[in-house]
Amino acid sequence: MSSRTALASACGVLAAALGTGAAHLVAAVVSPPASPVLAVGSQVIDATPTPIKEWAVSTFGTADKPVLIGSVTLVTLLLAALSGALHPRSRITSTGLLVLLTGLAGAAAVLRPSADNLAWLPALVAAVVGVLALEALVGRLILPEGTHGRPDQPGRRRVVALGGTGVAALALGGAGQVLVTRSRPPTLTLPTAADPLPPLAKGVDLGKAGISPFVTPNKDFYRIDTALLAPRVDPGDWSLTIDGDVPDGFTIDIDELLALPMVERDITLNCVSNEVGGPYIGTARWLGVPTRELLARAGLDTDPGDPDLQVLSTSTDGMTISTPLSALLDDRDALVAVGMNGTPLPREHGFPARLVTPGLYGFVGATKWLTRMTVTRYDAESAYWTDRDWATDGRVHTQARIDTPRALRRIPPGRTVIGGVAWAQRRGIERVEVRIDDGEWQRATLGLEADVDLWRQWFLPWDATPGRHDLTVRATDGTGEVQTREQAPPFPSGATGWHSIAVTVTD
Template identity: 60%
Template sequence: MPAGADLKVPGALPFITPNRVFYRVDTALVVPRVDTTDWQLRIHGDGVRRPLVLSLDDLLARPMVERDITLTCVSNEVGGPYAGNARWLGVRLADLLREAGVRPPSQGGPADQLVARSVDGMTIGTPVETVLDGREALLAVGMNGEPLPFEHGFPVRMVVPGLYGYVSACKWLRELRLTTFDAYDAYWVRRSWAARAPVKTQSRIDTPRAYAAPAAGRLPVAGVAWAQHRGIARVEVRVDGGAWQEARLGAEDGVDTWRQWVWPWDATPGRHTLEVRATDGTGAVQVERRSPPAPDGATGWHRIEVDVRAG
């Protein structure tokens, strides 16, 4: 992690989210406890010329990479808590698919959807083109220097930067099947969520908290912004609908992680509204219009109110 990625602002979250507080959103009423002695991963389906069946020992014997990647849940409201940044250890998914003979649709492959299936039957569909476009899509076995916790998918889960979790981050993985979006609808798509869901640019104010009552004076306004696989180029803050002020960004730890930001505010007594917006690495500014999470992710600027006390 580069120096300065974590700005260490009092009241703000750390750059790396500890496992114990990393958000969890899934359908498992009981967390699966997988016996690794007979666990296997099967890779098969349309365009797979060499089907693979791997034990956990087979997977662990392969070259591993460690990457910092921010995950985001599509159900996250603007300013919500369902985003976290972790250091993932795993095997490159693209390497396994190419070993199985899989080609993306742009190279003539017949399958455009990779359906991941959990040990409890949950299905998640991911665009094949995305997995094979060079990003660090992983079959993760470790999280923040520890074996993958049970609640986060032990023994193996998928992590694909740039896509919301419901189309990319299958936990307790046991099967990868190549098919098409026309032929199969995964679990959430059958419930009216979008089949393809790239992460939307978002920013969030973490300190001060909404409806806080800080004392007047110099006050750090800080938070995080994310646009996985595009990166964050700028974050701006404004007070009471005034002019936008550019915040200072933490160092970039790759385009697949969030960036911390901070802006010093000379707060005056009274009630004030703070807003934040981000610009991603392509130059696109975060969408202002507020929309709900369904069907493919919320939009809107995060806005909070605070009551500043006289010093």
């Protein structure tokens, strides 16, 4: 690559960066999800085959979104570099490529289910700023081939022009990010629960070092969803509609929802993407209105009758999730929740309202940023994950996990503790057993059972001897069924198998 081509490519990259930075700033004001990189990234998520999504979650965990944004940015910059390299030879081709890139971003933003009337504006800003910047940079720094007379601009001026453009791009993008992330979040004043829960009984949390705390702090609660940017919902503009195959559909605003009798429930939620022994599970005390009461207001009784009936719930960002109607009408106390561990829902966890359904994985029962619940049939409408071949029956499997010691750690010999958590929502945990190497199964001590919809802590004292050891755990649920040994991946209905780790005990 000649120095002229390299310089032209750099002009293309910086022009695209400046356009993207300006677009991000505009998007922060008019429509944050319409920021070009976010809009394209969201479309990529929707178009990505399920096996690749599962690979991304298992490989990158909660960093999957930054990795995706970085990948989209890298591809954009490579195409922008090509646009710059083409400019000295063909301004039309170069400009056309840049306009095509921004046009695709605009289309991605406009086609989002939650797109508003100004979703097109950030892409237009990116196109105008990017094209003008590219013209200015190439025109100032590079002479057309075959031109004689004064040489290309000296190195110092090149550095000033390129560096200034880069700084401007960072400043614009940074200002937009500040507006997106640091603007004062909306909040709610939570009502007092009409049916409050007492504090958890002593003995529910065993207090053993290394075992996950029984109640998961909000900041540590797992987050797995498709939203690159958590929706920022103004409670004053929010409403919940219950419609579909109901006699008396209705819509309520946030004040009406908060005025209804609220209940507190301790519920463990987990994600279907969780590998055996994975981290995507947590327990919180939720405040909300039982879904059966809302559905009763719409004219439904407590017997759904037809097992093919579902509630298709919709998020403010357009995500749809299907939940068996029976799970929202029975005695499990599924909630439209507004509070989490004594505070309004954090933005990342569904503010101002979300669905919480005990016993079901989140992909069929935990819609965040909830705005609509439509009673319908599975064969009439399908949800986001159903369209991607995930199971409609999202019942949580019986699982046990070793939290301590950590896998592949080196630990000293002598008395130590093997411990962790086990769960089988709607059935409860009756027994947890641990096997060391190929020895006999040993029964672990369980923490008190707070409720069948909650996990239980467990531990087993161990006299660790020097050498490498394999530790395996299995649980038995409240029906007497032992956790299956059969290994299965998360897709399509949740991972199964025994959790096993290796540790080394030092001499």
